[in-house]
Amino acid sequence: MSASEAIRSKNYVEVNYDDKIPNNVDLGSDRQLQRALESWRPDYLEWWKEAGPDGFQDADVYLRTAVGVDPSGWAVFDHVKMPEYRWGILLAPQEEGRRIPFGRHKGEPAWQEVPGEYRSVLRRLIVVQGDTEPASVEQQRYLGQTAPSLYDMRNLFQVNVEEGRHLWAMVYLLVKYFGRDGREEAKGLLERRSADKNNPRILGAFNERTPDWLSFFMFTYFTDRDGKMQLAALAQSGFDPLSRSCRFMLTEEAHHLFVGETGVGRTIEATVKAMNAAGITDPYDAEAIRALGVIDLPTLQRKANFHMSVTRDLFGSEVSSNGAELYSSGLKGRYEETRIDDDHVLADATYPVMTVRDGEIVTDELPALSAINSRLLDDYIKDCQGGIDRWNKVVANAGIDFRFVQPHKGFNRKIGEFAGHSITPEGDLISAEEFEARRDEWLCNEADHEFINSLMKPCYEPGKYASWIAPPRAGINSKPGDFEYVKIYDNDAAAGE
Numbered sequence: 001m002s003a004s005e006a007i008r009s010k011n012y013v014e015v016n017y018d019d020k021i022p023n024n025v026d027l028g029s030d031r032q033l034q035r036a037l038e039s040w041r042p043d044y045l046e047w048w049k050e051a052g053p054d055g056f057q058d059a060d061v062y063l064r065t066a067v068g069v070d071p072s073g074w075a076v077f078d079h080v081k082m083p084e085y086r087w088g089i090l091l092a093p094q095e096e097g098r099r100i101p102f103g104r105h106k107g108e109p110a111w112q113e114v115p116g117e118y119r120s121v122l123r124r125l126i127v128v129q130g131d132t133e134p135a136s137v138e139q140q141r142y143l144g145q146t147a148p149s150l151y152d153m154r155n156l157f158q159v160n161v162e163e164g165r166h167l168w169a170m171v172y173l174l175v176k177y178f179g180r181d182g183r184e185e186a187k188g189l190l191e192r193r194s195a196d197k198n199n200p201r202i203l204g205a206f207n208e209r210t211p212d213w214l215s216f217f218m219f220t221y222f223t224d225r226d227g228k229m230q231l232a233a234l235a236q237s238g239f240d241p242l243s244r245s246c247r248f249m250l251t252e253e254a255h256h257l258f259v260g261e262t263g264v265g266r267t268i269e270a271t272v273k274a275m276n277a278a279g280i281t282d283p284y285d286a287e288a289i290r291a292l293g294v295i296d297l298p299t300l301q302r303k304a305n306f307h308m309s310v311t312r313d314l315f316g317s318e319v320s321s322n323g324a325e326l327y328s329s330g331l332k333g334r335y336e337e338t339r340i341d342d343d344h345v346l347a348d349a350t351y352p353v354m355t356v357r358d359g360e361i362v363t364d365e366l367p368a369l370s371a372i373n374s375r376l377l378d379d380y381i382k383d384c385q386g387g388i389d390r391w392n393k394v395v396a397n398a399g400i401d402f403r404f405v406q407p408h409k410g411f412n413r414k415i416g417e418f419a420g421h422s423i424t425p426e427g428d429l430i431s432a433e434e435f436e437a438r439r440d441e442w443l444c445n446e447a448d449h450e451f452i453n454s455l456m457k458p459c460y461e462p463g464k465y466a467s468w469i470a471p472p473r474a475g476i477n478s479k480p481g482d483f484e485y486v487k488i489y490d491n492d493a494a495a496g497e
């Protein structure tokens, strides 16, 4: 059954694909909203063509499209041209009688409309989240041209169309609930551009470049995981439409994290296999290892160090009155709020926060409310560890003496308690001069990037993979190894529009 057939068949009545904009929010019953979104749509498509994947707009890509919000079987797979992807508005089902789970409104019925007193903070929250979605598409726009396989290219484009859909999810909230201001913000989301001098994206990490595939995999493992944590905190929101939007977005986010974890894991696998085949046991013999056309493990660690530290900055200041107010007002909760065993108001609670005082890193017990961001960051760091442990298993199984680790929380930070301090990955406070002198031990330098870049050659033959990355364990949707995930036509591969 093709996607369009499946979409029309009775199994998937949940989402209305007859409307121009697929949705499960009964868009047809709200003419004004429908018109507003339909008039935003051409601008969105303009943005997609101008700032989305460069080339490949006519390629047939094996994409999954959401056809429902039921966790079992919400997606169908088919070859689709990206500009024809059915970007839709999908909310998790409304929970009967849901109540605000935390803050000073705890226990009141969840808001179905915007609470007037929080209107502008709530709008800002949605805009900041919304801004990250198109930003990551922009950051990744040239990667198709150096894809290490059709499988990986397909995964890139899947992530891209879903980030585009996440933008739709936030724009729906802005347009439906924030009137004229919301429509202005929805326009602004298509006007800012990642790394643009005059009109950049809102958050720092989303103005960094994603210049190569290793960066892409690190980004999807570490930075999409920030997305997961933010969405999980917003999924707790007392503003029910935001909660429902984020709950469905989380199901898509899981695939992005999978792409990152397995992408880095397969890179490690190719490296250790090549080392074993060549009889190299010293993981620090970079020259010999690089000569095999794979990326040495210490370089992967340095690359990870960069992505971890930049992403940790996305959590904002560890101690924040703004974070406290978002929590107390019931707009943004903690990770897994409803599973935490406390009063969910936190008036007298404390939380340990690391800081630098008198030339030492110390831990203070601070009011838990002001430490909300700090807690989310700690939860994020814990959440990062699972994949790192699995990467280490690949290394250990190959009999190579090397371990990937997370750097100290204060390493290379630009925002929060550690900003302005120089801290090694081991957690030693050092001088700025020493940090500069030793920077190459901890972060990739020019030569590392040049080497990584030299490996970024496209590999478009079905079932074939670039030297530096191992094939996946299984295909997408159980497809065989030589499946043609992307059908490229002559004019696609040409660079530029």
Ligand SMILES: [Fe+2]
Pocket: 133, 162, 163, 166, 227
């Ligand atoms: Fe997203």
Ligand SMILES: [Fe+2]
Pocket: 163, 224, 227, 253, 256
């Ligand atoms: Fe994502």
